[in-house]
Amino acid sequence: MLLPGVIYYILFRYLPMYGVIIAFKDYSMVDGILGSGWADPWYKYFTQFFNSPYFSQLLVNTFLISFYKLIFGIVPPIAMALLLNECRLKWFKSVVQTLTYMPHFLSWVIIYGILLALMSQSSGLFNRLLEDAGLSSIPFLTSPDHFRAILVGSEIWKDLGWGAIIYLAAMTGIDPTLYEAAKVDGSGRLRMIWHITLPGIRNVIVLLLILKLGQIMDAGFDQIYILYNIQVYSVADILDTWVFRTGLQQLNFSLGAAVGLFKSAIGLVLVLGSNQLAKKWGEGIW
Amino acid sequence: MVKSLEDRIFNLLVCLFLGLAALGAILPLMYVVSVSITPISEVLKNGGFILIPKAVTFSAYEQLFTQTGIPRAFAVTAFITIAGTAVNLVLTALMAYPLSRKLMPGRSFFLLMILFTMLFSGGIIPTYLVVKSLGLLDSVWSMILPNAVWSFNVLIMKSFYEGMPEELFESARIDGAKELRILLQIVVPLSVPSMLTIGLFYMVGHWNEFFQAIMYVTDRSLFPLQVIIREILMMTQQPLENAENVLPTETMQMAAVITASLPIIVVYPFIQKHFTKGMLLGSVKG
Numbered sequence: 215m216l217l218p219g220v221i222y223y224i225l226f227r228y229l230p231m232y233g234v235i236i237a238f239k240d241y242s243m244v245d246g247i248l249g250s251g252w253a254d255p256w257y258k259y260f261t262q263f264f265n266s267p268y269f270s271q272l273l274v275n276t277f278l279i280s281f282y283k284l285i286f287g288i289v290p291p292i293a294m295a296l297l298l299n300e301c302r303l304k305w306f307k308s309v310v311q312t313l314t315y316m317p318h319f320l321s322w323v324i325i326y327g328i329l330l331a332l333m334s335q336s337s338g339l340f341n342r343l344l345e346d347a348g349l350s351s352i353p354f355l356t357s358p359d360h361f362r363a364i365l366v367g368s369e370i371w372k373d374l375g376w377g378a379i380i381y382l383a384a385m386t387g388i389d390p391t392l393y394e395a396a397k398v399d400g401s402g403r404l405r406m407i408w409h410i411t412l413p414g415i416r417n418v419i420v421l422l423l424i425l426k427l428g429q430i431m432d433a434g435f436d437q438i439y440i441l442y443n444i445q446v447y448s449v450a451d452i453l454d455t456w457v458f459r460t461g462l463q464q465l466n467f468s469l470g471a472a473v474g475l476f477k478s479a480i481g482l483v484l485v486l487g488s489n490q491l492a493k494k495w496g497e498g499i500w
Numbered sequence: 501m502v503k504s505l506e507d508r509i510f511n512l513l514v515c516l517f518l519g520l521a522a523l524g525a526i527l528p529l530m531y532v533v534s535v536s537i538t539p540i541s542e543v544l545k546n547g548g549f550i551l552i553p554k555a556v557t558f559s560a561y562e563q564l565f566t567q568t569g570i571p572r573a574f575a576v577t578a579f580i581t582i583a584g585t586a587v588n589l590v591l592t593a594l595m596a597y598p599l600s601r602k603l604m605p606g607r608s609f610f611l612l613m614i615l616f617t618m619l620f621s622g623g624i625i626p627t628y629l630v631v632k633s634l635g636l637l638d639s640v641w642s643m644i645l646p647n648a649v650w651s652f653n654v655l656i657m658k659s660f661y662e663g664m665p666e667e668l669f670e671s672a673r674i675d676g677a678k679e680l681r682i683l684l685q686i687v688v689p690l691s692v693p694s695m696l697t698i699g700l701f702y703m704v705g706h707w708n709e710f711f712q713a714i715m716y717v718t719d720r721s722l723f724p725l726q727v728i729i730r731e732i733l734m735m736t737q738q739p740l741e742n743a744e745n746v747l748p749t750e751t752m753q754m755a756a757v758i759t760a761s762l763p764i765i766v767v768y769p770f771i772q773k774h775f776t777k778g779m780l781l782g783s784v785k786g
Contacts, residue, residue, distance in 0.1 A: 219649055226630065323727075324761045471625040482620045486619070
């Protein structure tokens with residue numbers, strides 16, 4: 215019964231892991247993975263990458279974009295969950311939830327389209343408004359100054375409501391007698407949020423933060439690949455997008471595989487490390 | 501219960517902020533809808549700023565469906581969504597059920613095998629080479645098979661199956677049922693709600709398929725919707741590169757965005773509660 219799934223895992227998950235040996239070989243299409251000769255020295259492609267100007271740029275971009283997303287991606291959903299939790303109008307709450315969950319299901323291509331409608335320099339809504347007001351237009355989507363803000367902003371927009379779900383679930387687990395006791399003691403709603411609700415979801419916040427820490431090497435391939443353009447490579451290009459361009463589009467298979475392996479290895483260390491951290495907080499994942 | 505003035509103000513503020521968040525989620529989309537159904541002359545004249553169009557025309561949609569590759573891409577996407585989800589569900593159930601049975605030999609080995617793939621992967625290039633050597637390049641299956649199982653969903657289903665009472669299986673076994681029969685006639689019918697939930701996750705994933713398509717498919721007739729839409733969106737930025745095509749107007753671009761998101765937006769309210777349940781299913785550790 216397990217067979218089809220196991221075949222899948224071997225073919226599409228473990229065979230590629232074996233395939234990373236091409237990072238140590240001079241891969242050529244004709245000879246295949248086994249037939250290609252070993253690179254000389256075996257770490258040739260790694261040094262080639264470490265010595266290239268891309269190395270620091272890609273690393274900085276990957277970390278910075280992830281980091282911004284981590285920081286700015288955690289407060290808005292919590293605020294959203296708090297507001298939903300405090301809302302006393304049942305129907306209004308469910309309407310808001312329905313509307314704010316929805317962007318999560320739109321693809322990045324769709325969101326790119328929406329961003330174009332709002333922000334493109336030639337026809338975007340914002341720039342039309344700026345021009346009407348006598349100001350000059352701003353190339354939101356093609357200037358390095360704004361690009362990371364747009365990456366982070368669009369991610370917040372997409373996942374604001376969706377991200378709130380898990381905090382909301384944690385809030386329903388808080389003992390209601392705590393609120394009653396606080397009410398008897400005469401504390402207002404804000405005090406209750408600060409002293410009961412927030413501490414009550416602290417574990418979940420920490421857990422999610424740590425989980426995201428483990429994924430810091432994945433700054434979001436789909437989103438960046440779809441949104442970026444040649445003008446903003448300097449601030450938007452991350453390891454994955456570079457591997458895709460250099461490895462697949464320019465056919466530098468060995469170099470691409472080496473950078474991919476580098477990324478996976480650091481990712482592995484980060485996940486394991488963050489799980490250790492999580493265990494310290496009593497929230498280990500395994 | 502008498503509400504204090506302070507309480508009323510607080511409620512009002514909560515509703516106000518929630519309302520703003522909901523508007524923030526929906527207004528950009530409404531703007532895109534209205535641009536797409538406004539005559540292009542009107543769009544140019546009004547400087548793009550229209551929320552409620554004065555005149556309505558569906559000519560952009562007409563052009564979109566007659567002059568671009570959209571209908572074909574729709575068919576491709578529909579196919580990978582339906583076939584892909586079917587493959588996903590069958591494989592996920594076949595993996596998760598044996599793994600949920602404590603008696604299964606080698607259980608922890610296979611579990612470890614799945615977990616490890618969540619931590620480490622061969623990377624983009626080796627995976628590409630595997631797909632290539634399997635002869636899947638330029639076939640619809642390259643957008644289905646490489647992601648036929650999501651490890652996370654296997655774990656979710658596994659913990660769901662684990663919650664089923666052991667007596668159920670024992671009595672079936674006494675009645676002479678083999679494991680496959682137990683899975684088909686007892687486990688699957690009982691797990692319809694959770695199968696539906698992860699099925700919906702898989703479905704959205706396939707509908708929004710982009711990454712695998714740009715990696716593995718170069719044959720234009722096999723491009724899924726998202727890839728075509730992105731091309732249409734990109735065309736104003738690099739005009740006349742594809743001289744064979746009519747240059748899409750702004751309204752056509754927005755019509756394309758709506759076309760690709762409409763199926764999700766239409767079915768979404770009906771399936772929303774399942775999604776929310778699924779999200780929580782994943783967050784509760786098994």
